[in-house]
């Protein structure tokens with residue numbers, strides 16, 4: 001049985017307000033999230049630091065904090081992504097320590113029961129006063145999914161599974177009569193979950209994916225599509241394609257892009273940082289594992305593999321925002337002009353990167369009208 005609601009949409013609140021390009025902090029909960037490098041400055045996680053930096057971003061007006069969902073690392077010398085905080089409990093604790101920013105829980109559908117997920121999100125929704133979002137990922141790292149003992153489904157089957165999972169979550173959030181659900185993969189007997197989230201019609205749903213099958217799921221279920229692109233032209237193309245698919249379902253779609261900031265006084269200095277992290281401080285084994293385990297690197301032409309390795313080591317293959325504050329602000333303005341609604345940012349070192357972005361890039365974005373200053377709409 002497939003539950004086919006009119007798919008209610010969550011389109012109100014600061015995430016969707018008409019205030020220009022939205023900003024998110026992405027991946028703060030995972031070591032080396034923004035760059036797979038052995039640089040001694042690479043990102044290490046600790047709880048007090050996570051709280052401090054999310055609060056700093058909130059005070060500066062960032063609309064969202066989005067964790068990775070990560071359960072093991074890419075080994076090599078430094079095991080990047082090897083230490084991570086669980087996204088649901090991370091978001092719950094931060095919900096109690098913040099007041100305005102939207103926190104997302106990034107969730108692999110295969111690793112958590114939809115009944116548990118619906119309840120956890122409803123609980124964090126209550127704790128946060130309606131500031132939790134659910135970022136659904138189908139998963140791509142077989143070794144980590146196998147730890148859960150879940151059946152390894154092929155790519156499209158993972159999306160079929162995820163759609164059933166979302167059917168159940170949405171139905172539970174309605175808080176209505178008990179219901180039975182019998183799908184191809186999932187079964188629920190007398191489904192029940194109360195209280196319903198306070199955020200109506202439901203907490204915002206995001207989906208992060210690269211493929212058109214992923215964008216199909218996002219078009220039907222998600223309020224925000226979270227994507228990846230390496231240049232402005234491909235970002236524009238992707239935004240157009242996603243909006244077209246969503247229109248096919250009679251829906252609009254906010255599109256967010258993952259981007260990585262490498263900011264310096266000169267463009268040359270920023271490029272030199274990229275070179276250092278990807279060549280001098282390279283963790284070659286970890287980079288190779290990242291590409292082969294999650295990006296199908298084994299079948300890639302050599303030159304593409306080499307380019308990707310450089311990107312993974314310096315910007316984790318996010319949209320590269322590399323250069324002076326002025327250049328980065330101009331790139332963000334271009335992304336906005338391409339139809340991108342929000343950017344979720346990573347840094348090689350969040351501790352130094354976030355304050356620098358706030359002090360040097362954000363004022364340009366506000367001055368140029370790319371986004372409105374904090375407090376202007378609240």
Ligand SMILES: Cc1cc2nc3c(=O)[nH]c(=O)nc-3n(C[C@H](O)[C@H](O)[C@H](O)COP(=O)(O)O)c2cc1C
Nearest residue numbers: 068069137138139140208209210211214227228258
């Ligand atoms: C911007 C972005 C963020 C992602 N974040 C995660 C994550 O935190 N954890 C994870 O396991 N996968 C993450 N993924 C990968 C998705 O799980 C993966 O893209 C998907 O399952 C593979 O399907 P696809 O071919 O549709 O991309 C992310 C993907 C994108 C584009």
